[in-house]
Amino acid sequence: MYGEGIGYIVDEWYGWFDPQENFKKSLEKIANLIRERWCTLQLANLSELKGSFDNSSKWLTSVIMPEVVDTDLKHEAVALQKNILTKLSAKDTVNKINAQGLTVKYFENFEEGET
Numbered sequence: 001m002y003g004e005g006i007g008y009i010v011d012e013w014y015g016w017f018d019p020q021e022n023f024k025k026s027l028e029k030i031a032n033l034i035r036e037r038w039c040t041l042q043l044a045n046l047s048e049l050k051g052s053f054d055n056s057s058k059w060l061t062s063v064i065m066p067e068v069v070d071t072d073l074k075h076e077a078v079a080l081q082k083n084i085l086t087k088l089s090a091k092d093t094v095n096k097i098n099a100q101g102l103t104v105k106y107f108e109n110f111e112e113g114e115t
Contacts, residue, residue, distance in 0.1 A: 007037070007038060007039050007040045007041060007072075008039055008040070008041035008042065008043065009030065009033055009034055009037070009039045009041075009042050009043075010042075010043045010044075010045065011026075011030050011042070011043075011044050011045070012045040012048075012110075013044070013045065013046050013048065013049040014048045014049065015048070015049070015050055016050045016051050017049065017050075017051060020055055020056055023056060024056065024059065024064075027060070027064050028064065030042075031064055031067055031068050031071075034068055034071050034072075034073050035067075035068075035071045038071075038072045039071070039072065039073055040072050040073060040074050040075065041073070041074070041075050041076070041077075042073055042075070042076040042077070043076070043077045043078075043079070043110075044076060044077070044078045044079070045079045045110045046078060046079060046080055046081050046090055047079045047080065047081060047082060047109055047110055048081075049081050049086070050081075050083075050086070051086060052085065052086050052089035052090075053086075053089045053090055053092075053093040054089055057089070057092070057093045057096070060093055060096075060097070061093065061096040061097060065097045065102070068102070069101050069102050073102065074102070074103060075102070075103045075104075075105075076097075076102060076103070076104045076105075077104075077105050077107060078090065078094055078104060078105070078106050078107065079107045079108070079109055079110040079112070080106055080107065080108065091106065094106070
């Protein structure tokens with residue numbers, strides 16, 4: 001979802017993101033939308049996502065996020081998964097992204113992240 005004229009994008013994730021190649025293709029499409037539409041804000045709803053970022057963390061932090069950081073995107077709100085192990089995996093990955101210059105904040109649910 002894209003907020004026309006507002007400069008934000010919302011990506012919502014449901015179920016498992018296997019195979020990893022599909023996950024990567026989806027994130028590449030999101031990165032292209034951020035770039036093309038000059039989004040400054042992103043809300044990533046991971047609350048219904050299953051699985052961890054362990055297999056894709058290195059790619060996320062070394063390939064796709066440096067590309068996104070070079071766009072107009074400045075802030076990302078992340079609604080975290082409910083499962084504690086997947087939540088920890090997401091936080092670890094997001095902490096590495098924060099170090100690259102993008103301000104990322106965590107929320108326990110999607111509605112909280114919208115505010």
